[in-house]
Amino acid sequence: MKSTFLWKLFAVFALIAAMGLLALRFADERMTHLIILVAAFALLIASSIGFFISRSFSRSLHDIIDVADRIADGDFSRKILPKRRNELATLALTINDMGEKLQEHFDELRRQKERLQTILDGMVEGVLVTNDEARIELMNPAVCTMLGLDVTSLRKNVLECLRHRDLHDSIVRVLHEARSEEKEIELLRGNEKRTIIIQTAPLFEKNYGVSGAVSVFEDVTSFRRLENIRREFVANVSHELKTPLTSICGYAETLLSDQPSDVSSTRFLQKIYHNGLALQKLIDDLLNLARIESGRQPLLKEPIKLYEFCEELHELYVDTLRAQMITFENKISSSLILSADRAALRRILNNLFENALKHTPAEGRIMVSAFQHPKNCIVMIEDTGSGIASESLPHIFERFYRVDKGRSRDVGGTGLGLAIVKHLMHIHGGEVAVESELGKGTRFSLTFPLS
Ligand SMILES: Nc1ncnc2c1ncn2[C@@H]1O[C@H](COP(=O)(O)OP(=O)(O)OP(=O)(O)O)[C@@H](O)[C@H]1O
Ligand SMILES: [Mg+2]
Structure with missing residues (x-):
């Protein structure tokens, strides 16, 4: 308000001085002196007011620049206190406001940084x-x-x-x-x-x-150390159990071949023999798994004609397939060559094939197919069997996991087959995946990298 008044006063005196100078042209000698006097007085007052205004402007501007510089350096403590109400005062208040907002953002950023640091430190x-x-x-x-x-x-x-x-x-x-x-x-x-x-x-x-x-x-050093201890323990125990068990099975088989006259003896011997065989399979699987996991299983990759390989596998199960009235379809192209370890591939496909046989009812189908891609070859074994519930799917490759323990006991199986498949695929640099729908069937896909 005051500043606008000063501006007006400055304008009035400047106008008086200008008009005086103009009037000089038409004035006589007496008037000239008077006009010069008035104009000089008006000019003096106008220049004083002008000087005063410019000094006050430059002071305010200086204050604003000083505070803006401090804000730029991250010091938000200074505020501008405008003495007058003019445009510069509005600018000063805006800068004060901006400083406060920036300080809030900076504080929030600092808090977040401190929180992150505490998390990282802990x-x-x-x-x-x-x-x-x-x-x-x-x-x-x-x-x-x-x-x-x-x-x-x-x-x-x-x-x-x-x-x-x-x-x-x-x-x-x-x-x-x-x-x-x-x-x-x-x-x-x-x-x-x-x-x-x-x-x-x-x-x-x-x-x-x-x-x-x-x-x-x-x-994971301690975890790996414990895993090694566990692996060695299982391997040692399995190894120690192998010899006596071979004797038990051997003697049971010999006694059975002598055809004992007593019916109960035959039944008992058969039970001893079959349970002994199941235990032998469990021990063999445990030893195999321990060998693969320890990295001691040598991998001898060679080109394998996959169609013929699966036909040989089919031959092994022809009688079971016929007895269970299950159809087998080999859809693999006869020209497809897979680079894999022959013994490992046999174990993988045997495991998957046996699983399919165990879980597919009469008049079902088991199919094998394979597709060659630029970077890998995918072999699939599908069945139209009971399928696996979705909540069990993430667990079926774990050791000793069986979906239905009661049924698995009936059909035989310890839950090591798929764990062995998974490890054998890993040492090939590949992987195994499963898709399944309850009541419809299951598909296992083996991805072998082309090397
Ligand atoms: N094709 C399949 N259809 C339905 N269920 C399956 C199929 N394959 C595997 N499973 C389920 O996954 C479980 C784990 O299979 P895995 O081969 O590891 O063990 P297993 O067959 O029970 O025993 P093992 O193979 O050691 O003799 C099985 O018990 C079964 O419940
Ligand atoms: Mg199995």
């Missing part, structure tokens, strides 16, 4: 964030202990800090291919070898693409 798993050049940007205390890193490692390349080519290559692959990767590595910590599972995922930034990667490190 994690047992190690977390390492790298930028798009595989340079370390963030790490939590767990990863520092696990990998022997410290603050000097920040902004250095992973390879430079850790000297682990596999880990570095895995991160670079994730950055280039923009997809997650899981890797198991072994690291030396002091004299101790640690086994670590690393899950690396790409970090995406809007309008930029992959801006880095985050890796989560889990130390």
Whole structure:
């Protein structure tokens, strides 16, 4: 209000001075002196008012610039207190408001950062964030202990800090291919070898693409150690049980072949013999599984004519198929060649075929088919049997898992078959999958990589 008044006053005196100067042309000598006097006085007052206005403007502007500079430096404590109500005052109030809002955002960001840091500090798993050049940007205390890193490692390349080519290559692959990767590595910590599972995922930034990667490190050394102990224990016990059991079965078989006259003796001997055989199969399966898991199972890949291979398998089951009135269809192309370990493939297909036979009722069908793709070959075994309930599907590859324990006891089976199939597929670099619908049937798909 005051400033507008000053502006008006300035305008009035400036106008008086200008009009005075104009009037000089028409005035006589006496008037000239008077006009000059009035104009000079008006000019003096106008310049004083002008000086006053400009000084007050520049002070206000200076205050505003000072506060804006402080806000830019992250200091939100200063506020501008406008002395007058003019446009500059409005600007000052807007800047005050902006400063308050920025402070709120900064506080929220700081709170979020602190929360994230607390989570990272408390994690047992190690977390390492790298930028798009595989340079370390963030790490939590767990990863520092696990990998022997410290603050000097920040902004250095992973390879430079850790000297682990596999880990570095895995991160670079994730950055280039923009997809997650899981890797198991072994690291030396002091004299101790640690086994670590690393899950690396790409970090995406809007309008930029992959801006880095985050890796989560889990130390599974004790878990692996326990697994080894369990595996060795099972293998040793199974091995120790094998010899006496072979004797039991052998003697039972010999006594049975002598055709004992006593009916109950024959029945008892038959029970001993059959249960002994079932135990022998269980022990063989346990030993096989332990051998495959320990990596001691040699894999001899060779080209296999799959159609003929499945026909040989069919021959083994012809009588059972006929007795159970089940049709077998081999839909594999006779020209298809699969690269696999012959013994392992036989065990895989036998397991799947026996399962299909056990769970398919009379007049059902079992089909094998295979498809060659650019990178892999998929072999499928399907049946029109009882199917598997969806809640059981995720578990059927676990050791000793049987969907219906009562029925499995009747049809025979210990629940190791599919665990063996899964491991044999893994050592081939492939995998096994299952689809099933209750009452309709089941399809197992084996994916073999082409190598
Ligand atoms: N084709 C199938 N149809 C229906 N159920 C199946 C089929 N294949 C497997 N299953 C279910 O999955 C379970 C696990 O199969 P797996 O082959 O591992 O064990 P098993 O056949 O019971 O015993 P083993 O193979 O050790 O003699 C089976 O008990 C069965 O319930
Ligand atoms: Mg089975």
